[in-house]
Structures are given as C-alpha cells and as structure tokens.
Amino acid sequence: MFGKHEVSPVVRRRVSLCAAFAVVAMLLLGARLWNLQVLRGEQMAALSENNRIRLRRAPATRGRVVDRHGKVLIDSQASFDAVLVPEDAKDLPSVVETLAQYLHQSSGETQAILDRAAGRPAFQEVLVKRHLDFDEVAAVETHQLELPGVSLRVTPSRSYPNGPTLAHVLGYVGEVTLGEIEGDQRYRPGDVIGKAGLEKSWESDLRGIDGGQQVEVDAFGRELRVLDETEAIPGRTLVLSIDLDLQQAAEQALGDQTGSIVALDPRTGDVLAMVSEPSFDPNAFTGGIKPELWRELVKHPRRPLNSRATQGQYPPGSTFKFIMATAALEEGIVNPFTHIGCHGSLAYGNHTFRCWKKGGHGSMNVHEALVGSCDVFFYQVGARLGVDTIARYAHAFGLGQPTGIGIGTERGGTIPDTAWKQRVLKQPWFKGETLSVAIGQGYVTASPLQMAGAIGTLATGVRYRPRLVQRVEAIDGATVRDVAPEAVEKLPVRETVLKQVQEALVDTVGRGTGNKARLTDITVAGKTGTSQVVALGKTRLKASQMKWNQRDHAWFVAFAPAEAPTIAIATLVEHAEGGGGAIAAPITKRVLQAYFHLQAEREGTRVAQN
Amino acid sequence: MLRIDRRLLTHIEWPLLVLALLVTGVGLLTILSATYRVDQVLSPFVVRQATWAGLGLVLMIMAISVDYRVLNRYAYPIYGALLAALGLTLMMGVKGGGARRWLGYGPLALQPSEFMKVGLILVLAHVLHRWAGESRLPLRRLVGPAVLIALPAFLILKQPDLGTVLALAMGALTLLLVAGLPMRLLIIAALVLAPFGKIAFDHLKPYQKNRLISFRNPEADPLGTGYHVLQSQIAIGSGQVHGKGYLHGTQNKLSFLPEQHTDFIFSVYAEEWGFLGAAALLLLYLGLVLRGAYIASRARDNLGALLAAGLTGTIFWQAVINIGMTSGSLPVVGITLPFLSYGGSSMLALLASVGLLMNVSMRRYTF
Numbered sequence: 001m002f003g004k005h006e007v008s009p010v011v012r013r014r015v016s017l018c019a020a021f022a023v024v025a026m027l028l029l030g031a032r033l034w035n036l037q038v039l040r041g042e043q044m045a046a047l048s049e050n051n052r053i054r055l056r057r058a059p060a061t062r063g064r065v066v067d068r069h070g071k072v073l074i075d076s077q078a079s080f081d082a083v084l085v086p087e088d089a090k091d092l093p094s095v096v097e098t099l100a101q102y103l104h105q106s107s108g109e110t111q112a113i114l115d116r117a118a119g120r121p122a123f124q125e126v127l128v129k130r131h132l133d134f135d136e137v138a139a140v141e142t143h144q145l146e147l148p149g150v151s152l153r154v155t156p157s158r159s160y161p162n163g164p165t166l167a168h169v170l171g172y173v174g175e176v177t178l179g180e181i182e183g184d185q186r187y188r189p190g191d192v193i194g195k196a197g198l199e200k201s202w203e204s205d206l207r208g209i210d211g212g213q214q215v216e217v218d219a220f221g222r223e224l225r226v227l228d229e230t231e232a233i234p235g236r237t238l239v240l241s242i243d244l245d246l247q248q249a250a251e252q253a254l255g256d257q258t259g260s261i262v263a264l265d266p267r268t269g270d271v272l273a274m275v276s277e278p279s280f281d282p283n284a285f286t287g288g289i290k291p292e293l294w295r296e297l298v299k300h301p302r303r304p305l306n307s308r309a310t311q312g313q314y315p316p317g318s319t320f321k322f323i324m325a326t327a328a329l330e331e332g333i334v335n336p337f338t339h340i341g342c343h344g345s346l347a348y349g350n351h352t353f354r355c356w357k358k359g360g361h362g363s364m365n366v367h368e369a370l371v372g373s374c375d376v377f378f379y380q381v382g383a384r385l386g387v388d389t390i391a392r393y394a395h396a397f398g399l400g401q402p403t404g405i406g407i408g409t410e411r412g413g414t415i416p417d418t419a420w421k422q423r424v425l426k427q428p429w430f431k432g433e434t435l436s437v438a439i440g441q442g443y444v445t446a447s448p449l450q451m452a453g454a455i456g457t458l459a460t461g462v463r464y465r466p467r468l469v470q471r472v473e474a475i476d477g478a479t480v481r482d483v484a485p486e487a488v489e490k491l492p493v494r495e496t497v498l499k500q501v502q503e504a505l506v507d508t509v510g511r512g513t514g515n516k517a518r519l520t521d522i523t524v525a526g527k528t529g530t531s532q533v534v535a536l537g538k539t540r541l542k543a544s545q546m547k548w549n550q551r552d553h554a555w556f557v558a559f560a561p562a563e564a565p566t567i568a569i570a571t572l573v574e575h576a577e578g579g580g581g582a583i584a585a586p587i588t589k590r591v592l593q594a595y596f597h598l599q600a601e602r603e604g605t606r607v608a609q610n
Numbered sequence: 611m612l613r614i615d616r617r618l619l620t621h622i623e624w625p626l627l628v629l630a631l632l633v634t635g636v637g638l639l640t641i642l643s644a645t646y647r648v649d650q651v652l653s654p655f656v657v658r659q660a661t662w663a664g665l666g667l668v669l670m671i672m673a674i675s676v677d678y679r680v681l682n683r684y685a686y687p688i689y690g691a692l693l694a695a696l697g698l699t700l701m702m703g704v705k706g707g708g709a710r711r712w713l714g715y716g717p718l719a720l721q722p723s724e725f726m727k728v729g730l731i732l733v734l735a736h737v738l739h740r741w742a743g744e745s746r747l748p749l750r751r752l753v754g755p756a757v758l759i760a761l762p763a764f765l766i767l768k769q770p771d772l773g774t775v776l777a778l779a780m781g782a783l784t785l786l787l788v789a790g791l792p793m794r795l796l797i798i799a800a801l802v803l804a805p806f807g808k809i810a811f812d813h814l815k816p817y818q819k820n821r822l823i824s825f826r827n828p829e830a831d832p833l834g835t836g837y838h839v840l841q842s843q844i845a846i847g848s849g850q851v852h853g854k855g856y857l858h859g860t861q862n863k864l865s866f867l868p869e870q871h872t873d874f875i876f877s878v879y880a881e882e883w884g885f886l887g888a889a890a891l892l893l894l895y896l897g898l899v900l901r902g903a904y905i906a907s908r909a910r911d912n913l914g915a916l917l918a919a920g921l922t923g924t925i926f927w928q929a930v931i932n933i934g935m936t937s938g939s940l941p942v943v944g945i946t947l948p949f950l951s952y953g954g955s956s957m958l959a960l961l962a963s964v965g966l967l968m969n970v971s972m973r974r975y976t977f
C-alpha cells in the first residue's frame with residue numbers, strides 16, 4: 001500500500017543546501033563566540049567583576065495638578081538622594097560611619113537601613129537618605145574619595161506650593177509598602193506612590209512610566225558613562241475644577257475655626273472649593289514623614305488628618321428643613337396656604353418637643369416656617385409624612401449614600417428609616433423619633449459635601465456627581481481625556497414645588513434667620529442650621545458657658561444668584577460660638593462675596609482683552 | 611500497532627540517539643548550575659526536568675514504534691486536536707508571566723504550542739509529500755499550507771508568545787523549501803516584506819517594541835534598555851577560553867537574568883565552560899542537524915524526507931536564534947534553547963521529534 005517512492009532529486013538537493021546553510025550559521029555563531037570569549041574575553045571578565053555594568057531606574061516625574069485656571073497645586077521638583085552600594089565599599093563599617101556623620105544620622109541608623117535591605121540582589125543600590133539639604137549634598141560630593149560606593153541621585157520629589165491648602169483633596173505621597181508592591185508589576189521597593197486623596201485615586205495617570213539607564217561604573221561604583229538609556233515618560237497633568245483663589249478666600253473666611261466649606265457649581269457638580277480645617281502640610285509626607293510629626297497629627301484633639309468635607313458626619317439640623325418642605329409640598333401634606341400654629345412646643349406621645357423659639361411662631365404657612373425655621377411646623381409635617389417618605393426624599397437629594405467624588409474613604413452619612421433601624425439597631429421605629437428626623441437631628445447625619453450637593457440639587461432640580469478632575473492632560477498640554485459632568489438623577493419633584501421652596505429660602509436670607517448672608521447686589525437663597533451635639537438639659541446654656549466639644553454645630557447652606565444659580569455652598573463650623581445664622585451665615589457671605597468679586601474681575605479682564 | 615518489528619532493532623539510529631542524549635545531559639547539568647543553591651543538593655528544577663526527560667524517552671519509543679507512513683494518516687486529527695488545545699489554552703489556560711500558555715493544572719500543565727511544532731510539521735509533510743520535488747510548484751498549492759501555518763500562529767500570537775510563532779514559522783519554511791518552494795518566491799517575498807516590517811517596527815514606541823520582542827517573562831527587561839542582553843554577553847565573554855568552571859559562574863549568581871534556566875541558559879553554560887565548551891555544544895547541535903539532514907536525504911520516500919527536514923529545521927532554528935540572541939548577534943525574542951532550556955512540554959516535544967527522526971531513519975530498510 002505504501003508503494004515505492006524514491007526521494008525526489010529536488011528534495012535531496014534542497015536538503016543538502018539546507019545542511020550547508022546550517023554549517024555556515026554554526027560557523028558564524030562560533031565566530032561570534034570567539035570574538036566574545038577569546039578576543040574580548042579579558043575585557044568581559046573585567047566587566048563581570050564587581051558587576052561593572054549596572055541598571056539604574058530613572059523614575060518618571062509625577063504629573064502636576066493644577067486648578068481650573070492653571071494655577072499649580074502640586075508640582076514636582078528635583079531633589080538629591082544618597083545611595084550606597086555596599087558591595088562597592090571596601091571597608092563598609094568605616095564608610096557607614098563617615099556617611100552617617102555627613103548625613104546627620106547616627107551610624108546605627110545608617111546600619112539599620114542597610115540591614116533592612118539585606119535581601120536585595122547583589123550590587124543594587126540602597127537608598128540611605130532622601131531629600132538631602134544643600135550642606136549634606138556638598139559634604140557627600142566633596143568627600144567622594146572617603147565614601148566608595150556612595151553616590152547621589154537626582155530624583156523628582158513632590159511639592160505642594162500652597163502647603164495645607166486643599167491637603168485633604170490633594171492627598172500626599174509616600175514610599176510603597178511591600179503589600180502594595182505585591183500584585184503590581186509597576187512598583188519596586190523604594191518607589192514613591194500616592195497614599196491619599198487625588199494622589200492615590202489618580203495614581204495611574206499621575207505616575208508615568210519609569211525609564212532606565214545602563215551605566216558603566218568603576219571599581220568604586222562611581223559612574224563612568226551611560227551606555228544606554230530609555231527615557232522615562234512623565235505622568236499626566238490633572239486639571240481640577242477647584243478655583244484656588246476661591247479656596248483661599250474660603251479658608252480665610254473660616255479662619256482658625258474647626259469646620260468645613262464646600263462650594264459646588266450646581267450646573268455641573270464641579271467642586272470649586274473644599275475646605276477642611278484644621279489641615280496639615282502634605283509637604284511633610286514627601287520623603288517620609290517624621291515619626292514625631294505623625295504622632296502629633298494623629299493625636300491632635302481636632303484630628304487634622306480627617307477630611308471633614310467628605311468624612312465628617314454631622315446632624316444637618318434645620319438645614320434639613322428645605323428637604324422636609326419639598327417633601328411636604330410634593331406629597332400634598334401641605335399646600336402654600338396650609339397654616340399650622342406654633343406655641344413654642346408640641347406634646348407628642350409622652351414627650352414634649354420644643355421649638356427653638358420659646359414664645360412660639362404663631363400660625364404660619366410653609367414659606368414662613370422656612371423663613372423663621374420653625375421646629376413645631378416641621379414636627380407636624382414630619383409626623384404626617386412618616387420617616388420612610390422623608391428618607392426617600394433625602395436620598396433623592398443625595399443624602400445617606402456616598403456622592404462618589406472619588407477621593408479616599410468618603411462616608412455616606414445616615415438617613416434612617418424603619419428598615420434601617422431594624423437592620424442596624426434590631427429595633428422597631430418609634431413614631432416620636434420621626435419628629436427628631438424632621439428637624440435634621442436624631443440619627444440623621446450628613447457630610448458638608450453632601451449638604452452642598454443637596455442645596456445645589458434644590459437650585460437646579462438635577463443632582464450631579466461632584467466632579468474634582470475636569471480633564472487629564474499629557475505633558476505637552478494635549479488633552480488625554482475629558483471627564484464629563486455626570487447628572488445622577490433628576491429630582492422627582494414638580495417645577496412649582498421647587499420654585500416655592502427656593503423662594504422661601506430667598507426670603508430666609510432676605511428677612512429671616514439667614515439675613516447675615518445677604519448681599520447687596522445679588523440675591524442669595526439659603527438655610528441656617530444649628531445642630532445639637534448633646535441632648536438638651538432643662539435650661540439652654542450659652543455657647544460660652546459650654547465645653548468646646550459639647551457646643552452645637554453651626555450650618556449654613558446657600559445658592560446664588562437665586563434666579564440663575566452658579567454656586568451652591570455648605571458651611572459647617574464645628575462646636576461654634578453660636579448658631580448657624582450668627583456664625584455660619586456671615587462666613588458663607590464672605591465666600592460668596594469673594595466668588596462674585598473674582599467672577600467680575602475675570603469678566604473684566606476678558607472684556608479688556610477683547 | 612505498537613509491536614516493534616525485530617528487523618527494526620537491527621537498524622537502530624544510534625548516532626542521532628547518542629547526540630540527543632548527550633545534549634539532554636548537558637542541559638540537566640546546566641539547569642542544575644543555573645538554579646544551584648548552596649543549601650540543596652539537587653534543585654527541584656533538575657528533578658522535574660529529569661522526570662520530563664524520562665517521560666520523553668517513553669514518548670520517543672512510542673514515536674519510533676509506529677511506522678511514520680501509518681502516522682501520516684492521522685496527521686489531520688493530530689493537528690486538529692492540537693489546534694483545539696491551543697484554543698482552549700486561550701480560554702482557560704493557566705497564566706504565567708503575563709501570558710496564557712499552559713493547559714492543565716500545577717505540575718501537570720502542558721504547553722500545547724510546543725507540541726504544535728511537531729504537529730504542524732506532520733500535517734505539512736502530509737499535504738506536500740505527494741507532489742514535492744515537482745519541477746514547478748504552483749502557487750495555488752501553497753494556499754492550504756499557508757492556512758495550516760497561519761491558524762496555530764494566530765492562536766499562539768494571542769497568548770502572546772512571539773518566540774514560539776517564530777520557531778513554528780521557520781520550521782515550516784524549512785519544510786516548504788525542501789518540498790521545492792521556488793527560491794525566487796522566497797527572495798521576492800523577503801525583499802517585499804522586509805521594508806514594510808522595518809517601517810512598522812520603527813513607528814512603534816519603545817515600550818511597544820519591548821512588548822513585541824518580549825521575553826517569556828515580561829519582568830526580564832522592565833526598563834527596556836537591553837541591559838540583560840548586555841549582561842548575557844558579559845557572562846559569555848567572561849568565560850574566556852576555559853570557562854570559570856562548573857558551578858563557578860558569577861554573573862548568573864548575581865541573578866541579573868530572571869530567565870537564566872530557560873531563555874538565557876546558554877550564557878550560564880558558556881560562562882562556566884568557556885569557548886571550548888561553547889564550541890563543543892555548537893558542534894553537538896551541528897551534528898544533530900547534519901544527521902537529521904542525512905536522514906532526510908536517505909529517507910525511503912518524500913514523506914519521510916519532508917518530515918525529517920521539517921523536524922530538524924525546527925530544532926536548528928531554535929538553537930541558532932537562541933544562541934544568537936544570548937550572544938547579542940540577534941534581537942531578543944523569547945525562544946528556548948532545545949534540550950537545554952528548562953521546560954517539560956519542550957522536552958517531551960523534542961524527544962518525540964527525535965523519535966520520529968529515528969522512525970524515518972529506521973524505516974528506510976523496510977518495505
């Protein structure tokens with residue numbers, strides 16, 4: 001069945017040809033080996049000693065972060081690091097001792113750094129100290145001969161030119177931990193990565209791609225020449241929605257009080273300013289934070305590392321009433337003409353719920369209840385709405401869930417309802433608790449960011465996700481990608497209801513509790529809030545008579561111009577000297593003034609340029 | 611079917627067998643050195659590789675025992691099964707070093723792409739042997755083989771594993787050439803395609819180039835400066851004439867090569883055994899290749915000749931490209947050194963190839 005087929009002559013010829021080719025190829029390889037091993041063998045052997053050709057990483061410069069007008073918020077600058085290759089130091093103990101002296105370390109410290117690096121591959125540099133100051137650089141540079149194996153590296157280092165301004169938003173950098181290296185091929189021990197804030201959440205854009213250099217060194221580890229190089233690709237620039245000028249004005253307005261201010265553009269969700277005081281200086285983290293400074297930051301009673309704007313959980317107090325009013329009107333519990341009387345308190349069940357105004361407000365409609373911030377009115381309304389309906393509206397305004405701003409660990413606050421209480425506290429809901437909820441107390445908590453979002457939602461009728469980063473740019477300024485504004489939800493409320501509540505808030509500032517936020521030329525709509533931290537005693541104490549951490553929080557939320565809002569703002573002063581109308585409203589006024597002043601100024605220059 | 615004809619035993623192909631076993635032995639010794647640690651007598655790598663070699667010998671005997679003309683009838687089913695295995699690898703294969711190459715679990719994972727090197731030669735010989743050697747090979751007859759090559763090449767490229775695709779293509783090309791592919795066609799194709807390739811390559815960004823000419827392990831040259839190739843050359847060169855002595859290499863002890871027991875094993879060997887050892891190894895490979903060529907030209911029929919030429923070509927090109935790459939004469943492509951590099955599937959496929967070559971050699975006397 002196989003038959004007899006001789007191998008055809010063509011095939012045979014081709015096989016011989018291939019065989020000849022194989023002989024030639026092997027001869028060429030042999031010649032190459034002769035060249036490497038015999039002709040250049042000695043030279044190669046010298047290079048192999050002490051591992052003379054080394055690979056050095058050229059870390060990519062981290063991307064910059066700028067505000068909406070291009071003002072620099074985070075920059076990268078050159079800094080000098082001291083590195084040591086222990087294998088190059090002929091007499092390691094004496095080199096360690098000398099080096100420690102020049103770097104103002106104890107030789108024990110230096111040795112400890114080397115010991116920690118014990119597991120590294122041979123001939124790899126050990127980073128002894130980052131960010132040498134001028135004297136240290138000069139000392140190491142001029143004493144090269146005493147310090148075989150020691151060299152200086154220029155590396156980009158992070159700088160925050162505005163110090164504590166925006167620290168909670170920007171975050172900070174630090175050395176990568178072993179846990180972070182695992183499962184991520186981009187990182188090597190000693191790399192600097194984002195640890196908090198935008199530095200962390202936008203790490204992959206900011207980071208860039210490291211390059212490398214192949215260098216030849218002499219027997220002391222000193223660089224002779226660069227043999228080959230792959231350039232690092234710098235990280236991208238983040239353009240934020242923040243307005244640095246407004247941010248600084250807001251910081252000044254808050255002064256040294258503890259609290260937070262968040263200003264948003266309600267038309268896009270753009271975060272214009274986000275203050276959290278007290279703050280910290282992220283520059284202190286660059287190059288490793290000193291342990292004593294870290295302890296100080298962590299143990300400080302006012303907790304400066306806390307991002308109050310996104311993580312603070314405060315009862316919103318009376319600011320919650322604009323949500324209550326919206327719910328009541330939309331649900332038909334009240335109409336603009338429904339009047340309810342207030343005599344200073346309301347007996348409900350076996351408990352008496354007080355209004356903040358001892359003598360009572362008399363009879364009023366929902367408009368006047370907001371203007372005068374009557375508690376009794378909203379107790380009544382709350383009792384009729386029921387806690388689950390209140391919760392539904394609060395959620396629609398963005399409370400009770402994280403906004404998704406995308407920096408660090410944001411907290412979502414609490415909007416209680418019957419299911420929540422059953423799940424978390426394993427208890428049924430008591431009707432009396434609804435009354436506390438109705439005035440933004442009880443279990444209700446929200447962050448300043450959430451409250452700014454809620455008042456912005458009232459201003460436009462649409463809830464936007466807060467946007468911090470507007471776009472990502474390449475190093476040459478070309479846009480890599482735009483981050484579009486994201487409308488999360490249209491408020492499920494009729495246009496007329498929105499109008500009624502907005503008008504009430506205009507009057508609240510015009511002639512009500514929020515009158516200290518009034519501007520001369522621009523209509524502001526706003527709502528005050530004073531939220532209790534501890535349960536009330538029989539008699540009300542003045543703020544000055546109370547311990548700091550038992551005082552009330554002062555709130556003010558606002559938007560302006562009322563007829564076409566471009567800014568929504570929430571101000572919170574922790575444990576303030578007085579209520580929302582007295583403390584938070586004037587602060588808000590100053591921020592709004594700054595905002596409209598800056599706007600006019602920029603408008604002016606634009607006109608002048610044209 | 612597995613019965614071994616007694617007449618066969620009188621014609622055992624000794625030269626090829628001895629050469630193959632010698633190179634395998636050198637491989638085991640070098641893997642031991644490359645993975646040597648003071649605290650253990652035998653590295654687990656050597657033990658595993660020796661086990662694979664043992665299994666490979668069994669596979670080799672099986673490959674000898676079935677007449678290759680019988681095997682030829684199963685060329686398509688074998689090829690199809692391997693193609694399916696490659697597809698499965700992409701879908702549910704085991705990931706290692708950023709690529710999906712293995713099918714199976716743990717120590718039992720196999721690389722179907724290694725077996726495809728043999729399977730493709732089988733199927734190409736099957737298709738081409740009837741009219742091999744005709745004075746003029748019509749172009750339309752090349753369409754089938756082209757598809758047969760392109761299918762596995764595409765699947766392996768997706769893993770991604772450029773090195774194996776290259777080995778596959780060069781082995782197939784050798785077979786086509788021996789089958790009578792017009793030289794003109796080859797030269798024209800090279801002239802037309804080369805500038806395109808050059809232009810395309812030049813337009814790539816450096817990191818994309820690195821990805822293209824990637825090692826089996828992408829960590830090998832993370833900064834893309836060709837550092838490891840230079841270190842490999844220094845290792846080879848520093849062996850000088852006599853070498854630093856077995857287990858006395860220094861470059862590889864500094865772990866500058868993450869792939870020292872696979873892709874860069876030649877530099878470990880050449881550092882320790884010097885030019886004399888390296889030249890001896892080259893001669894062993896040349897011996898294998900020339901013996902393979904001899905078997906091809908003395909085969910009983912065109913089928914045997916094509917099989918032998920294709921299998922020998924595959925081994926030859928891998929050896930030349932790998933040594934060329936580690937010695938810095940060719941660009942870096944992740945390709946293993948046959949019989950020396952660590953790897954179970956590769957060892958099995960190589961010893962199966964040797965078995966098939968012996969099969970062709972020994973069947974030349976039977977009718």
